[in-house]
Amino acid sequence: DQQVKQNSPSLSVQEGRISILNCDYTNSMFDYFLWYKKYPAEGPTFLISISSIKDKNEDGRFTVFLNKSAKHLSLHIVPSQPGDSAVYFCATGGGNKLTFGTGTQLKVEL
Amino acid sequence: DAGITQSPRHKVTETGTPVTLRCHQTENHRYMYWYRQDPGHGLRLIHYSYGVKDTDKGEVSDGYSVSRSKTEDFLLTLESATSSQTSVYFCAISRRMENTEAFFGQGTRLTVV
Structure with missing residues (x-):
């Protein structure tokens, strides 16, 4: 049973617009939440994280939101x-x- | 970049043969992990280690064994390779139990024919 779900396998966005990637989890005991980014033929690299005591964390163009009641995580x-x-x-x-979730392929188009 | 090296980077092997993948780190991190990445499944944990000679199973450990005799090396062995073990394998390391950030190697592409 998948404990972490990313229901959108792909997302296409125009350059300059907002990208929103979503993630749902089932276990309310998780303490922290992270996003990783992966390019082809490379290992995943850490992007941003948030602990369960917060509902938002921002780092430059990247913001992670945590909704514990909905067990939902998003990356903007x-x-x-x-x-x-x-x-x-x-x-x-x-x-x-x-x-880990199953991943979402983001394509940013010119 | 974290000092983590996987070898080999690519391997083709025959069904039924044993295969060993190596992960070497120069960061002196306590925790080491082996994941496999497959389409539609994301990254799934095979085994992990929380110290020298201390290992535990992940969610897809059947058919795999690991060993960690030194802090810097974590070996993954496919005891008798099967076609279902064709995958990309990633090693990861982290400093703390909380694992707030893990660093990944570049991966090993294994094909079992």
Whole structure:
């Protein structure tokens, strides 16, 4: 049973507009939440995180929102740039390991 | 970039043969992980280690074993490779139990024919 779900396998956005990537989780015991970005033929790289005691964290163009009551996590990228085109994985953590979602392929078009 | 190296980067092997993938780190991080990435499944944890000789199973551990005799090396062995183990394998490392940020290697593409 998938504990972390990214229901949109792909997303296409125009350059300069906002990209919103979504993630749902089932386990209310998760302590922290992260987003990773992955380019082809490379390993995932950490993007941004948020702990369960917060509902928003911002880092430049990237903002992560956490809605604990809905068990929902989202990543906002604004403005979107062509270099943001990649697969984005959300991940939830607790204990010794991370549990990843299935990923969303973001394509930012000119 | 975190000092983490996976070897080999690519491998083709025959069904039924044993295969060992190596992950080497120079960061002295305590925690090491092996994931596999497959279309439609994202990244799934195979095994992880929380110290030398301390390992535990992840969600897809069947058919895999691991060993960690030194802090810097974490080996993943496919005891008898099957076509279902064709995948891209990623090693990751992290400093803390909370694992607020893990660093990934570049991956090993394994094809079992």
